[in-house]
């Protein structure tokens with residue numbers, strides 16, 4: 001029986017006290033324990049940023065790579081061994097800015113991984129520049145007159161591009177978030193969980209109090225996740241209120257099932273002709 005404590009890792013942590021990332025780590029551990037997933041069956045992939053440090057703080061396999069490129073690495077890893085559960089931790093800058101095109105490609109491929117975007121609406125690691133989800137007018141030390149671009153809406157974008165599992169969580173509601181991550185891991189296909197994350201140092205607008213007043217659970221209100229029209233409605237705020245929960249879910253064919261070769265089992269266990277591969281590389 002796997003327990004959340006099995007994922008406890010004592011690696012030194014320099015996140016600010018009160019950082020929303022702590023709630024996300026706890027929710028991840030709860031989800032992995034709820035699914036009874038042992039650490040050797042789990043891979044965490046990340047790029048660069050404070051969010052991207054998350055894999056350091058869970059005791060399991062991880063790959064910490066380049067800014068914006070985590071989804072590409074995770075795609076390769078899942079194809080090489082589709083027996084493991086792959087989770088990706090990215091910041092909103094990392095995923096929707098630097099890695100934006102990989103985000104679109106992952107949706108279109110329907111690669112069966114679970115993407116957790118720690119959406120604090122700011123570049124945390126580099127000390128507080130506006131990100132793709134910052135509101136227009138968001139004042140930072142470098143955008144002294146306020147950000148001039150409008151924010152993107154990742155949930156609406158994912159829905160419009162045909163994503164089969166789209167959720168919005170909140171770092172302060174760890175029970176709900178843990179349950180969303182569990183459902184994302186169970187989903188056979190690409191799952192996006194955009195997580196409203198508080199940054200106590202560089203975002204003094206979207207605080208715990210701010211979210212506490214606004215976030216509400218649409219699944220408690222009877223929302224049916226199979227309804228795309230209703231999902232699109234919940235992609236956007238309702239006045240001052242922000243819908244959270246499982247927004248959309250539909251049945252899809254995951255990418256690894258679209259590759260005939262993988263029917264024979266994980267690629268990394270399959271025989272291959274080493275000499276032929278070497279000559280292909282040599283002659284390329």
Ligand SMILES: Cc1ncc(C[n+]2csc(CCOP(=O)(O)OP(=O)(O)O)c2C)c(N)n1
Nearest residue numbers: 049050051067091092093094122123124125
């Ligand atoms: C190619 C490249 N561009 C820019 C940077 C500098 N950089 C490092 S982290 C980061 C943004 C981090 O913000 P976000 O992804 O939102 O994560 P957070 O730190 O807020 O969790 C940037 C711009 C980099 N390391 N590599």
